[in-house]
Amino acid sequence: MNVDHTIPSEALPDHLFIPEITRQTRAFDTYGVNEELPPAEILQAYVVTKAQRREMPIIGDPDEEIIARLKAYYSAIAMRIEAGSGLMAAPMFSLSHEGFGRVVITVGKLLVLDRTLRDVHRFGFESLDVMCEQADKLCQSALTLLENYPRAARE
């Protein structure tokens, strides 16, 4: 994929998810390949516009980098759930080579997020704003579950 390094750092969304996903992306960058890059360039890889998506094959095996981004994204959501609840949140992934699978986030005995994964080779968002919005929705829904089932979450 041709990545267009066009987002200046000052144009990053002013959202708490941005530093978190930057941190998680760096954590999953095991070999430090992107260590020197500023956040704006690191996060650029999460942007997959409709036009870019159209150019991608419908079926494809996700590579390690995209899987690392997927894991960083849901791990960042888990960290935001921790920040919002004060409780430990653990992500877990189950992914086939073909890019199908499931991700869950657990807090105690409670499943606060449970999503089917498809087309992981095309994982990405129309923009970083859209990414933050969607992450917010998932966090909010997890926090609502935590409010509704506080006992199971603390088991």
Added chain:
Amino acid sequence: MNVDHTIPSEALPDHLFIPEITRQTRAFDTYGVNEELPPAEILQAYVVTKAQRREMPIIGDPDEEIIARLKAYYSAIAMRIEAGSGLMAAPMFSLSHEGFGRVVITVGKLLVLDRTLRDVHRFGFESLDVMCEQADKLCQSALTLLENYPRAARE
């Protein structure tokens, strides 16, 4: 591993877990390699005695067959949880190539089983009776959680 085909069918434990794990083991036998084998021979592979365990390397990569048995075992537990609760139970695995990972079983928004996996290359039980006993304990603990958190399980 040298499997000792010594258990006659009539000597199988009289336990509901036995037909269930036989069914699950056949379901995971994608290529029908063991299609012709009677239950007693299929289940023999789940028996790893202390003596056999001592002969195995402490660290090792689990092969596909042992991973299939691990998945069949926890899937059979999920089916027993369904039978005991009348609710859908879904197993999920996350496993590294080195045989470390995590298995969970979810019912609705409730995590009814959550175990760390280690040394998967040595997965097995001292005897089939021990296997049934341990499966019973895991089922029982799941059913207790379901009694304690019926609302989360039905979400």
